[in-house]
Amino acid sequence: MATRLSDVAARAGVSVKTVSNVINDYPHITARTRAKVEAAIADLNYKPNVSARSLRKGRSDFIALAIPEMGSPYFAELGAAISRAAKRRGITVLIDQTEGESAAEQFVLDGMRGQLIDGIIFSPLATAPAELTAADTGKPLVLLGERPAGGQFDRVAVDSVQASYDATSHLISLGRRRIAAIGVGGTSTGAVRRKGYRKALKAAGLPHDATLELAAAGYHRLDGATSMRELLALPEPPDAVFCFNDLLALGALRTLAEAGLQVPEDVAVAGFDDIEDGRYHSPTLTTISPDKDWLAENAVSLLLDRIAGTDEDGEVVHRDLTVPYTLEIRESTAG
Template structure:
């Protein structure tokens, strides 16, 4: 491939900045400038930075059409998450962006709202000509749909486990994590453990957390009580507050609650405060996600902490490997780490 041709910067009649100018300013060869602009691997961070600074200072813009004709790479990775207002996804997006930046890529952020239509559009790539690869955190899409979409371009799925699909997908072990959260509560002497986040519709991480919850109770000889398993709408603070209101109104006694994400747990704690109940003295609370908010809430929230930085880095590594062709292994499952963070809300 030859280098992109220089062109005048806009219609201002300014003299065109050439690749040669950029190379001279950065103190590197024209070939190196081209390598940086085309996001080729194996360029040192220092060199990349010097070239990018020269590009900025000289306001150099390669001819986009020529660039696209000659090189399908845009340097853009799409990240599609259900809802950026859920702190877990904001923190994950920030981690993905940091990881992408380290390898000179930009992140195009899409919100799907967990809407199957929008997820399908993200997965199929309505703006497919603009992105090199996709990181998708699906809520609603079925495995068959995902498999089909992922075949058309490098795709990494987050947060689900489709053991039967030949797609790169990264997830923590949600069953084990759910079980550990409940075992922790059992070890502190809590026996009547409610659950917020019931979700019969989607086959996702939430269903696996519930499986862990049921396994831990059963292993402890405790019969799970359907009255203590509550749905959670959109998994936001309001949904957690309402679910706790309902649990308290139901009149069935319980002494702890495992909420399937932290915003639900924080909403549930708000409801408990409104009812004059103390956490953990009257009721213990455990969440899931380890969002920063739960480290500063009163009380601080015990939670399952997925390794968000690790997940982001694995996803980018996987995509980069597919794009460069260096990664030739069959697409499949890549496990990510998690740990239980014990804080004040379950007794500290």
């Protein structure tokens, strides 16, 4: 049989209430009593009933992070930052991988049907803005990424239009005139970052060439490598490429190396996300670097504010926070 609270109390020679106070870290317990109870807990291998404690508190101190891919370096780094930010507040993060599937994302929007979590941080991929607007999660939720929250949820996101404009403008400043874009289709990320790319071309008086815009099946190294091969097969290949994430850029760099081309002398390459791999690649990768720690801190803070309650006047005012970023210029464009 499982060890009960009363068993611990009997072993320690104290009341059940005292054992409960020790487990819940009640401050007014003598060191001697606390030591006796902790020794009894260890001797009996007692495991507190988390569900019962949650019911008493009205909170579990668990939150969920729902992301498309745990294997993606960007989401892995972001997940680690969110976990650290939550841990500093005494909160545990449970991670769910949606793989960008509609059914899995709808499960998140339905509140994940879990009594164990207090709220959700969610990076949607397949969910349309109208579905977000109509969602009723039953739990506090904070959105990450390009999709507008529609006034329904708090959101934390990079200004991808401006960031993509900055990355493309950097390539233009190098004297490049045939600038390709990889990753333009299929997702809200592709649409938003293409908007910034095209805006920069227009501002510089450069023509828009549809053959230089490539949609990718995914946002992985293979997709970047495949797209780069298509670009090199053009009658007039590009002299620069803006990839909509770093994995696409790393794949493109591989193809350029296999083709015997020099980066950045023949083709300059820029990415987006500033994953660790790009900093240690040869050449190192120029990229848009979002402040992931800032993003994590603010996403967790927003969610915990929602879990704690509404604003002071009782009105729910949803907040949309913009993540600071820098353009990190490295060898793939600067040589």
